[in-house]
Amino acid sequence: MSGVRTERDGAVVHLVLDRPDKLNALNGEVLRALTDSVAALEDDLDARVVVLRGEGRAFSAGADISGGGFGGAGSSGWAARRHAAGGWQRLLDRFEALSQITVAALRGHCIGGAALLAAACDIRIADESLQVRIPELAIGIPLTWGGNPRLVREIGLPLARDLVMTGRIMEADEALRSGFVQRLVADLDEGVASCVEELLAMPDAPLRMTKAMMSAIGRAQIGAAAWADADLIAWSPREPESQQAAAGYAARKRGRKKT
Secondary structure: OOOEEEEEEOOEEEEEEOOHHHOOOEOHHHHHHHHHHHHHHHOOOOOOEEEEEEOOOOOEOOEOHHHOOOOOOOOOOHHHHHHHHOHHHHHHHHHHOOOOEEEEEEOOEEEOHHHHHHHOOOEEEEOOOOEEEOOHHHHOOOOOOOHHHHHHHHHOHHHHHHHHHHOOOEEHHHHHHHOOOOEEOOOHHHHHHHHHHHHHOOOHHHHHHHHHHHHHHHHHHHOOOOOOHHHHHHHHHHOHHHHHHHHHHHHHHHHHHHO
16 A cells, blocks of 8 residues: 555546554655656656645644654665655655646645645645644754745745744744645635646646746745755754654654543
């Protein structure tokens, strides 16, 4: 089981994070499945819109630490570990470069790497249950996967700095005000369907050209800020301070579940 389900409806492709029992946590299998899906979409000119959503009550709880969600842990040799650690960052870059318009359907948890996956989409639509949180520092690692420049690009430096440095929750109404989501709707399925209908009503080639223009602007804003992220994610978990922070974070999560 790959953790990702692909559904096709004419010119619309739905990529569904499909680990609802784990709140669609991101692991190595999900990375490989999404990478394969993006590779197939790169040459699929019949697909015009890609909708990314999570099965069940959450978009995604972020990287599955126990399942190797950060990447690189099982690779042999420094070069291999560095390459593996950069897998999610490369995926986000390729996802942003797709010619299709990408729409993220967000509900419930949108945590850490899942927020970055959403930030790589062209349009983000959410319902009132959305909660965005960036807990990486609490786990003892800096935010990677090109996350800092992506968040700065989407919501601005002051708010990105606040969310990343404090790990606090951003509720749906603030996500709308900040620009993290563009539409806040009562019914997520209906809201996404309405947006997709609007996109399909546009002429195909000019829409793709506009997407390419916007993507180029977005890449320029990210620039070279994330060049060392693969090294950071490979190195940080090896530090005793990071290991202690991760253990404390896991203990706090277990405590909240018991209450």
